[in-house]
Amino acid sequence: MNPIRVHCPAHITLLFSIHDADSRLSHQGSRGAGFCVEAGVNVVAEMSERSSQGGSGDVSGRVNVWDRDESLVDREEELSCHSMYHDIAEHFRNSGSIDESEAVDLDIRLELPRSQGFGMSAAGVLAAAEAYSRVLGIDDSALAPGLAHRIERRRSTGLGDVLAMSVGGVELRLEPGAPPEPGVVTGFASDAPVLLVWRPGEGRHTSGYIDSPDWRDDISAAGGAAVDRLRQGEWNADRWPELLEESHVFAQASGLLAEPERKALLADVNVIIERSAYSTDLCACLCMLGVSAAVVPRTLTRPVGEEVLEELGEQLRACGLGAQVTRIAALQS
Template sequence: MTLQPMVRLNIMVVERCGGHITLLFSIWKESHLARLQGSRGAGLNIADGVEASVEFLSSNQPEIDAKLSSGSELDTPAGPTEDGQIHISVFAMDGSEMLDSGQIYIDLVEELREARLLKREDSYRIHVELELPTSQGFGMSAAGLIAVGRAFRTLTKKGAEEQFLRIAHRIERMNGSGLGDVLGISAKGVELRLEPGAPGSGGKAISFFTRQPILVAWQPEESRHTSKYIDDSVWQRSISKAGERSVNRLRLKDWTFERWADLMLESRNFAKASGLLEEEERKKMLALVQKEILRLDLQARVNVRLCMLGVSVSILPRRLDQPLLSDELDAIANALRAMGLGVRETQIK
């Protein structure tokens, strides 16, 4: 028995998704349903993230054609049909290929097939380029899943955006790689996550919008996987206690541009109260960045906040009506690079 020729029509779509930085959070992962797990918290969306392309390659045909019997006997359905092949390549921000980073995209394709948003017989090539490091608190896994999901949706014209977001959130929870990044990205801007869960399935977030140039910086030799903290009962208690206090204070008033100072205060309080600031690598890095900003005499212009849960920081304006200037950002970036830190300029978006 031989396979029928495959139909071939190459079509490619490119989509982007910016990253996400969590500044404070609490952990909600006890539900048996992944769509109801997640976090309450607050954070911000950034322009730099992931660019993904999805290319349709071919569609497998049934090994046996359907036969109609004209009523004399039972019809013979077509089949079987082999699943299409999925070719995945993921590249880090330095251009090197990340050979063991494709599983979440395999999971995504399988979930989309189960939801009948993709045909099982279709083959695709997925190409993912990261603009920031993984496991440093920049939401790269969520951004990658959303970017690839957007590309599939544009390509197939199937499904609603919320369906793809719910699937991305579920895969994040299946892999222990994120709690609230998908919900935060769906809210855009500077968000306050009021209820845990996937967008449209229990998760609730509000946001305000501002465009601000900022810096993100990280310790290249370090990384932290989210599961190290959210699967540890001691960390879970200390993080959730501190996070709930901060969220409860932040939700008391309307979430607008004027709440920036409150967010800066609560993110600092959370870092201390949760114990995350006391980890030696974070403490050392934060002190190093603050020392350089003091040397540059920019302490009155800048807030430095930890990015949860990496060994990384975001360098933010003290006031949203006084954005950081290009020469200020350049001076800070050059100083931090000289100290051996990774640095990238981006925008709150």
């Protein structure tokens, strides 16, 4: 059998509220809004013979994960990164989908940095789950998203990224939960270029916020109010400026903008934008929950070209920041 190749776009959360009181992982998640981007995670899956060196508790095939810089992620140093792929293997092994003598090998390449608010754990686990389904010949479109969502919730690595990725484009998550149900999400299309910016070495783990009583109430109050406003009327490209405004309000009301690292990053990005000839065409929004921002057009009817964003990216990299141009991802069919 030929290798199976799957790509999953990353996801930028601009605002959200936390909904995790239900004991059923499939019913936990978030309401919120954001957009998916073309850069994400590429997975190649291939059937192989199960290694005789693996112990009785070893259910995974070979798993290699490459970071954005093409360096191989060390299994021992980054156990959490590898272990979520073990969870996928365990699910398919326990369901009887894989024979005891077989395994699925995964080669996983990340196109954006981890722990920077780009939904990379969700993109990785969703792409890997879909690759498993395809290589095993399982015809169930709901299996991979549901499994990926449950793994994200069990590990507290995300809330609504998988639901957002199930629709693509610019999304509004109306009800929490796994796709295709009970989660409810809608989206509209755009292919506007965007510039993602982050401060290397300043990543944040989602669990540090969504599991913290000090953060969750303020985040949920601000995010819930924003979604209540955004869900009024049709969700289409005309709502983009409103989404950007709501993201700024959320960043302040939730207290997330007050963190010194985020505040400093946003200030650095805004200085570069204001010095450019495109200060009236571009704005920066914080990505939740990293120390990162997205430089986006103020209106989708007049997007700024990739070459302009590349030039801004060069200036930001000269300031010691990471930067990468990508585009808003297509709607999922």
